Amino acid sequence: MADTPVAKSVLNTEKFVQDILASIERDREREIIARRFGLFDRRETLEQIGELLGITRERVRQLEKSVIARFKATAEQGQLPHIKEVETSLMQHLAEMGQAARVSGLTGAVTAENSKTDQSRVVFLATLCPQLSVIEEDDHYYQAIGITSVRGVDAMKADIKKLIEAITAAKEPVAIEAAAKAAAITAASEAAALASISKSLATLNNRWGLVKWPMVNPKNIRDKIYVILKENGKHMHFNEISEAIKGSDFKRKDVTTQAIHNELIKDKRFVLIGRGIYALKEWGYEKGTVADIISEVLREAGEPLHRDEIVKRVLKSRFVKETTILLNLQGKAQFKRVAKATYELAEEA
Numbered sequence: 001m002a003d004t005p006v007a008k009s010v011l012n013t014e015k016f017v018q019d020i021l022a023s024i025e026r027d028r029e030r031e032i033i034a035r036r037f038g039l040f041d042r043r044e045t046l047e048q049i050g051e052l053l054g055i056t057r058e059r060v061r062q063l064e065k066s067v068i069a070r071f072k073a074t075a076e077q078g079q080l081p082h083i084k085e086v087e088t089s090l091m092q093h094l095a096e097m098g099q100a101a102r103v104s105g106l107t108g109a110v111t112a113e114n115s116k117t118d119q120s121r122v123v124f125l126a127t128l129c130p131q132l133s134v135i136e137e138d139d140h141y142y143q144a145i146g147i148t149s150v151r152g153v154d155a156m157k158a159d160i161k162k163l164i165e166a167i168t169a170a171k172e173p174v175a176i177e178a179a180a181k182a183a184a185i186t187a188a189s190e191a192a193a194l195a196s197i198s199k200s201l202a203t204l205n206n207r208w209g210l211v212k213w214p215m216v217n218p219k220n221i222r223d224k225i226y227v228i229l230k231e232n233g234k235h236m237h238f239n240e241i242s243e244a245i246k247g248s249d250f251k252r253k254d255v256t257t258q259a260i261h262n263e264l265i266k267d268k269r270f271v272l273i274g275r276g277i278y279a280l281k282e283w284g285y286e287k288g289t290v291a292d293i294i295s296e297v298l299r300e301a302g303e304p305l306h307r308d309e310i311v312k313r314v315l316k317s318r319f320v321k322e323t324t325i326l327l328n329l330q331g332k333a334q335f336k337r338v339a340k341a342t343y344e345l346a347e348e349a
Contacts (some may be wrong), residue, residue, distance in 0.1 A: 011089055011110045014119035016181040018073070018115060020128070021230040023081070029067050036064050038120035065135065071128045080128060090122075091147055098193025100146035101155055102103040105196075117144075135197060146220045150190075157187055163212075167201065172208035173201075173216050205231060205247060220254055221263045225270065226246070226280070235279040235319055238264055276318030285317055291328045293318055295345060304344040 015038050024030040031053065035044040041064070046057040047150040093109045094101055107122045108114040126132045126145045133153045137143040144329040146156050166182035167174060180191035191262060195201045195208055202209060204227070209216035214223035215230060228244045236244070243255040243263070264270045270278045271285040279285045288296070297313045298305060305313075311325050318325075329335050329343055336346040 006077060010112045011086060011122075013111060013125065014088060016125060017121050020083075021079040021221060022124075024067060025181060029063055032060055033061050033124075036060075038117065039122040039124060040117065042116075043120060068127065072130070076127045076130050083125070083128055084283050086125045087131055087142075090126060090129065090132060090145065094145065094147050098187070098189040099150040100144055100190070100193045100197065101149075102196055103143040106145055140199055142197050146249045148283055148289075156194060156197070159183065160194050163191060163195050163208075164198060164200050167208055168209060172211065173204070173207035175206065176203075176208055178210055218250060222267045222269070224250055224253070224255075225260060225263060225267070229278070229280050231271070233274055235277050238278060239276070241278070249267060273317065279319075290314065290320055290324055291320060291332050291334065294325065294328055294332075298335070298343065298345045304338045304342045307341045307343060310343060 006082050018317055018336045021030050021034060021039070022099075024033065032042055035049050035052075036046075037227055044052075050060045059227065071080060077081045078084065089110055090106065093106060093179075097105065097109070103119050103123055104114070105213050107119045110122065111118040122136060123143060123145070127134050133146050133148045133151070133156070135141050135144040135146070135153055135156060141157070141160070144156070146152075150160045151159065162183035162185070163179055166179050169182070170178070176192045176195065177188045179195070180186070180188045183191065185191040185194070192208075194205075197204070199212055202211040202213075204216040204218075207216060211217050212228055218224040218227050224245050225241055227250075230239050230250070232244070236262045239257060241253075242260045245255060247253075247261065261276075264272075264278050269281055271281050271287050273279050281287075286296075293314050294310060297310055307326065307329060310329065311322050314320075314325050315322075334346050336345050338344050
């Protein structure tokens with residue numbers, strides 16, 4: 001008999017927050033905490049709250065700091081409602097997620113809806129937990145929570161910096177195991193968790209790179225085409241590219257085949273090497289017709305070549321039928337037959 005799936009445990013963050021706020025005697029302080037953390041609505045700035053309450057921005061900051069300090073002291077003594085339960089649950093999930101996690105991911109694991117309000121409540125509760133550290137969101141980091149005994153805020157940021165440096169040095173997307181080793185982080189799972197907190201890094205197809213690299217963070221159709229061709233490692237028909245994009249892990253992949261074909265034509269990174277077949281220019285392909293390629297082959301040879309040799313060399317850079325090459329040889333004035341099945345450039349005859 002199959003094991004019965006264990007139901008996902010959820011934290012009643014609304015009740016927990018309500019009970020903790022109820023311990024604040026002054027209405028003004030309760031209002032400040034609720035609005036600053038966005039516990040029931042959107043988060044508000046010091047200025048917005050100060051204007052609402054008729055006090056200065058600095059006074060709002062002082063009151064917020066004072067209340068949080070009291071809560072933390074009470075939590076340390078084990079006397080703040082629900083905090084022990086919250087801390088135990090969050091730490092269990094964090095241990096499974098790499099000892100740290102973005103708030104959005106962690107909230108999804110411990111709440112039923114994972115709404116913005118749920119996320120704000122988890123941050124508030126984690127802020128009061130003695131064994132947890134919270135990274136605030138800014139231009140460099142997503143809001144995240146970690147286990148302090150493993151890494152505090154400074155240690156998390158330091159290791160994230162090492163990962164960025166290691167990936168930058170690699171100059172191309174790498175597996176998280178390689179990035180972890182280069183950054184001297186023992187567990188790959190921890191490296192992945194830390195990397196996900198950084199706004200400088202992105203991942204795609206199980207490889208990590210700088211967010212500005214198309215291979216891990218394609219921002220438009222052309223970048224997505226590039227990723228598909230690069231991952232495939234060889235030429236593809238535009239219909240195959242379209243199907244590959246639709247079946248990919250890209251965030252937006254509902255693009256038409258016609259749109260893909262249009263971008264293939266316009267972008268210099270892609271070279272048409274056959275009927276509807278494209279390859280990357282960086283693989284050594286150059287734009288041009290079959291006749292152009294034949295001319296280049298003969299020019300590089302510096303001597304007449306047998307048609308079989310011409311076909312062989314042209315097929316290295318063009319995915320066309322042999323008959324197409326032969327028809328160009330026989331039908332273009334730029335090629336001259338100088339012996340049986342042997343050709344040279346007419347301009348050099």
